[in-house]
Amino acid sequence: MxxxxxxxxxxxxxxxxxxxxxxxxxxxxxxxxxxxxxxxxxxxxxxxxxxxxxxxxxxxxxxxxxxxxxxxxxxxxxxxxxxxxxxxxxxxxxxxxxxxxxxxxxxxxxxxxxxxxxxxxxxxxxxxxxxxxxxxxxxxxxxxxxxxxxxxxxxxxxxxxxxxxxxxxxxxxxxxxxxxxxxxxxxxxxxxxxxxxxxxxxxxxxxxxxxRPRWMTPAAALADLLWFKHNNDRLANEAYYLSTNTAIECGLKTIDYMRASPGWPELILAGGRSFVNAVAELAFELRVARAQRALDAMERSQSRRNLVEEFSEHVNADLAKCLPPVPSDGDEAFWEPNQEQVAVVLCMHARKHRLLLDVESRDAAVGLVERALQMVPDNEAVRRESIAVAAWSRRVDRYINEVWVSSSGAMEEMWQWWEQEVEL
Structure with a gap:
């Protein structure tokens, strides 16, 4: 040897x-x-x-x-x-x-x-x-x-x-x-x-x-932000989840810093509406990506309810900033998500309710995926979530019909029953 x-x-x-x-x-x-x-x-x-x-x-x-x-x-x-x-x-x-x-x-x-x-x-x-x-x-x-x-x-x-x-x-x-x-x-x-x-x-x-200001031109500012997005995509493909979350976090901090910097008005003046919309689009994509990581963590942590609830709070924080339009420097120029982006966010809300085993929001989750399907009927991710929510809804009906739930311990009993169903 x-x-x-x-x-x-x-x-x-x-x-x-x-x-x-x-x-x-x-x-x-x-x-x-x-x-x-x-x-x-x-x-x-x-x-x-x-x-x-x-x-x-x-x-x-x-x-x-x-x-x-x-x-x-x-x-x-x-x-x-x-x-x-x-x-x-x-x-x-x-x-x-x-x-x-x-x-x-x-x-x-x-x-x-x-x-x-x-x-x-x-x-x-x-x-x-x-x-x-x-x-x-x-x-x-x-x-x-x-x-x-x-x-x-x-x-x-x-x-x-x-x-x-x-x-x-x-x-x-x-x-x-x-x-x-x-x-x-x-x-x-x-x-x-x-x-x-x-x-x-x-x-x-x-x-x-x-x-001197960090970003002298809109092109330089967008190049910096795109680096975080590309790095996030690369790390996601390599399944480096921790590094991916860090790249997303740094990208969003950079956007917040850029918008609060003294040079932001000059960048808007030089780049116009297209620059503002491009920054808002990148912010949307990074927040959706971070919320998606939190949803994946919720699914991996189904046996630990405290972690599921903690990750759901992160999902709520990011999705709450996705759908409202982001104003720019003018009264008329602003960015808003397109139909496909709205549908993706609606499905993510539905998935959150499903992973939380939130029975009271079952009807809301079903309504969310139905709205998403109407917007983009050919989107594969939306269709998969629609099928998953429908299966969850049927399980909820079976649970209500088969198991007696007291008013004081309904959620706890629901989680115990669900863990047994997952094991089976």
């Missing part, structure tokens, strides 16, 4: 070449993409978590042959965000952080939280080239979670005992750190740049560019 390859079987010189490639690349790998849309994070420090010997070797090599950024956080985590992206710090140990002298930049985040609330302060040391990932994480948090966040970046001349690191040799790298900020951080007025190594004119330019 062939033996598995062992990394530690390699000569120390070869291992150091690998450490060099993983941990000592000075290139700032980034693209001019919307930061919060990126799902790919570079985690070169993952090799430090393999075992104690590799950690000892790689950490020693990393400290002696690299450049770093010191990160100070108040109430903000850089470890991950809801999209599942992670930044693996070199270390969080205060004693080991003290070993790092001569880092190229220092970043401090803070939030305007309740002063009486205890805020946990965290310190990290990360690789210099991970600044793009830090900016992506910050951009997402600013937009969806902590709008009252401030960030201070301090860049000063390097003071270190390492002879290979000097201020002239690191100055271009430090300046390049500033130039990538506006490409990955948007609509952020809370940026401050400090340090004697930074030209004042350049610092002012970076701050102004970072504070």
């Amino acid at each position: 062939p033996r598995h390859f062992q990394f530690l079987d390699l000569p120390r010189e070869i291992r150091e070449i690998i450490y060099e490639a993983l941990l000592c690349n000075w290139e700032l790998n980034h693209t001019r993409e919307r930061a919060y849309l990126s799902t790919r994070f570079d985690n070169p420090t993952a090799i430090l978590r393999l075992n104690h010997q590799i950690y000892s070797e790689a950490f020693d090599y990393l400290v002696k042959h690299n450049q770093f950024i010191s990160v100070d956080c108040d109430g903000i985590s850089i470890r991950s965000d809801p999209l599942g992206r992670q930044i693996l710090a070199v270390t969080e140990d205060p004693k080991k952080i003290g070993q790092f002298n001569g880092y190229v930049a220092r970043i401090k985040w803070s939030t305007n939280k309740d002063p009486l609330q205890k805020i946990r302060r965290k310190q990290y040391m990360v690789l210099g080239r991970q600044l793009p990932d830090l900016l992506k994480c910050t951009d997402y948090h600013v937009m969806t979670q902590w709008p009252a966040i401030t960030m201070t970046i301090a860049i000063n001349p390097i003071r270190t005992s390492r002879t290979d690191l000097t201020t002239p040799s690191l100055r271009p790298f430090q300046i390049s750190l500033l130039h990538i900020i506006p490409t990955l951080l948007h609509a952020f007025p809370g940026l401050t740049i400090e340090g004697t190594a930074v030209p004042r004119r350049l610092a002012g330019h970076i701050i102004r560019e970072t504070a």
